[in-house]
Amino acid sequence: MYKIEVEHLTKYYGKNLVLDDVSLSVADHEVVCLIGSSGSGKSTLLRCVNDLVPFNEGVVKLDGVSIHDPEFDVKDLYKRIGIVFQAYNLFPHMTVIDNITLAPKKVHGRKKAESEAHGKELLSLFGLGDFADSYPEQLSGGQQQRVAIVRAMANKPDILLLDEVTAALDPELIGDVLSVIKNLREQGMTMLIVTHEMGFARDVADRVCFLDGGKILEEAPPNELFSHPENPRTRQFLQRIIESGRL
Amino acid sequence: MSLKRPAPPRRAGRTLSAKDKYGPTIISISTVVAVTLIIRAVVIRSSQWPRIKDQFFNLDVIIEVFPKVLHGFGINMAVWIVALVVIAIWALILAFFRSLNGPWFTPLKVFSIVYIDLIRGLPSLLLVLLFGFGMPALRIPGLPKSSLFWGALAMISSYSAYAAEVYRSGIDSVHTGQYLAAKALGLSQVQTLFHCILPQAIRNVFPSLLNLAVALQKDVALLSVLGVRDAVREAQIYTARTFNYSSLIASAALFLVATIPLARLTDYFTKKDRQRRLQGA
Numbered sequence: 217m218y219k220i221e222v223e224h225l226t227k228y229y230g231k232n233l234v235l236d237d238v239s240l241s242v243a244d245h246e247v248v249c250l251i252g253s254s255g256s257g258k259s260t261l262l263r264c265v266n267d268l269v270p271f272n273e274g275v276v277k278l279d280g281v282s283i284h285d286p287e288f289d290v291k292d293l294y295k296r297i298g299i300v301f302q303a304y305n306l307f308p309h310m311t312v313i314d315n316i317t318l319a320p321k322k323v324h325g326r327k328k329a330e331s332e333a334h335g336k337e338l339l340s341l342f343g344l345g346d347f348a349d350s351y352p353e354q355l356s357g358g359q360q361q362r363v364a365i366v367r368a369m370a371n372k373p374d375i376l377l378l379d380e381v382t383a384a385l386d387p388e389l390i391g392d393v394l395s396v397i398k399n400l401r402e403q404g405m406t407m408l409i410v411t412h413e414m415g416f417a418r419d420v421a422d423r424v425c426f427l428d429g430g431k432i433l434e435e436a437p438p439n440e441l442f443s444h445p446e447n448p449r450t451r452q453f454l455q456r457i458i459e460s461g462r463l
Numbered sequence: 464m465s466l467k468r469p470a471p472p473r474r475a476g477r478t479l480s481a482k483d484k485y486g487p488t489i490i491s492i493s494t495v496v497a498v499t500l501i502i503r504a505v506v507i508r509s510s511q512w513p514r515i516k517d518q519f520f521n522l523d524v525i526i527e528v529f530p531k532v533l534h535g536f537g538i539n540m541a542v543w544i545v546a547l548v549v550i551a552i553w554a555l556i557l558a559f560f561r562s563l564n565g566p567w568f569t570p571l572k573v574f575s576i577v578y579i580d581l582i583r584g585l586p587s588l589l590l591v592l593l594f595g596f597g598m599p600a601l602r603i604p605g606l607p608k609s610s611l612f613w614g615a616l617a618m619i620s621s622y623s624a625y626a627a628e629v630y631r632s633g634i635d636s637v638h639t640g641q642y643l644a645a646k647a648l649g650l651s652q653v654q655t656l657f658h659c660i661l662p663q664a665i666r667n668v669f670p671s672l673l674n675l676a677v678a679l680q681k682d683v684a685l686l687s688v689l690g691v692r693d694a695v696r697e698a699q700i701y702t703a704r705t706f707n708y709s710s711l712i713a714s715a716a717l718f719l720v721a722t723i724p725l726a727r728l729t730d731y732f733t734k735k736d737r738q739r740r741l742q743g744a
Contacts, residue, residue, distance in 0.1 A: 268647055294649025305644035309662045318658060319648035
């Protein structure tokens with residue numbers, strides 16, 4: 217059984233068709249990367265999976281149950297899926313530890329001491345042990361993004377959605393964040409990743425999906441997709457990336 | 464042939480001459496003093512000055528009336544402080560109603576929009592007259608009859624509408640990414656507002672709120688039209704008896720003593736807020 221199943225997803229922004237009958241499945245412990253040019257619908261697809269944006273048609277299932285099924289507990293959705301954004305979206309008026317423990321305390325009813333202990337444990341695991349009482353603005357971009365990953369992990373999710381998490385970072389800070397993600401992969405986290413880092417996608421993904429115009433045009437293990445792309449659009453996209461020196 | 468120019472003499476650090484150091488200060492002070500002296504000379508030499516002085520700046524009158532005006536001013540300040548607290552809360556509730564989304568919240572949202580449109584469209588003085596004279600005239604048992612109470616309520620209703628709009632602009636200034644992050648963490652709409660959005664929103668609009676507080680500090684004097692014996696009313700009573708306006712100057716002085724420091728404090732917070740935003744960018 218698949219962990220995440222997306223079936224015939226269609227999504228309009230106004231009159232703009234953003235996702236056109238997209239289907240995608242992610243197995244347990246699988247890492248799937250979504251690539252494609254801007255506006256191809258990959259971020260929207262990611263956000264439909266945890267119901268951040270409403271979609272017009274189709275079904276999203278977790279462990280075989282539709283997230284809009286009356287029997288499905290919405291709280292479960294936010295507990296089981298963590299998401300990290302390109303712009304970190306940390307709460308600037310809260311310390312790092314408050315950012316991390318907010319949802320465990322307010323949404324999942326955990327005790328303050330318990331969630332703080334767990335938060336601090338995660339922070340030191342991610343090399344951020346000294347920053348529990350800092351404010352986000354006192355940290356570098358790479359540190360903030362790692363805090364955002366810790367915040368997404370604090371609910372103990374089994375699925376992580378990553379939305380261009382390195383796109384806003386200085387090149388020398390990207391490595392830290394990527395190695396954190398590789399670590400998570402080794403621990404068996406199921407991940408759906410939108411990325412522009414083709415080298416990273418090649419390293420970390422079990423499967424890569426190329427999106428264009430709201431459709432998944434090609435779907436293959438990274439070695440196949442990057443070495444022998446079948447679709448002409450995929451070839452064109454990868455050619456451009458190679459020319460710009462990013463692969 | 465090469466033209467070799469001697470290098471300009473190097474100085475370890477720029478040392479300011481006494482002229483550079485104190486020049487601007489001396490110029491500022493001396494020009495202000497000169498202009499003041501000229502105005503003083505012109506005013507005091509004019510044939511009307513003694514009359515003006517007697518009518519507006521009569522020290523004996525000011526001393527005589529001061530205790531009563533000061534007592535009245537105490538009422539102004541008491542109304543102001545109570546109103547500030549109530550407005551801060553009521554306006555926040557209005558802004559909160561207005562920012563709610565979802566069909567169940569529509570009545571609250573509509574109420575808030577209608578309230579703000581209605582109250583902001585009316586002169587504060589009209590509200591004070593309507594509440595202050597109108598409500599006690601109804602003689603509804605159980606309702607307070609004090610015009611002080613109703614007048615203060617009118618000011619609170621009026622300023623809450625403005626403050627609610629200030630809060631709302633603060634809420635709008637918070638980036639949508641913050642809502643997304645809160646939703647993804649599973650926070651409800653109300654939790655998102657209280658824990659994530661409002662703290663940032665209030666910090667963003669704090670200087671604007673203080674500005675409203677300064678405006679209200681003076682506008683509480685509107686209650687004097689209801690016969691509330693505040694500083695302005697006390698001064699007016701004296702003026703009506705003696706045709707000397709120095710009592711009004713006495714009450715004006717009290718208002719200035721209260722408002723100017725608060726205005727300076729507002730400037731300070733505005734400056735700090737701007738620095739914070741520049742740093743953020």
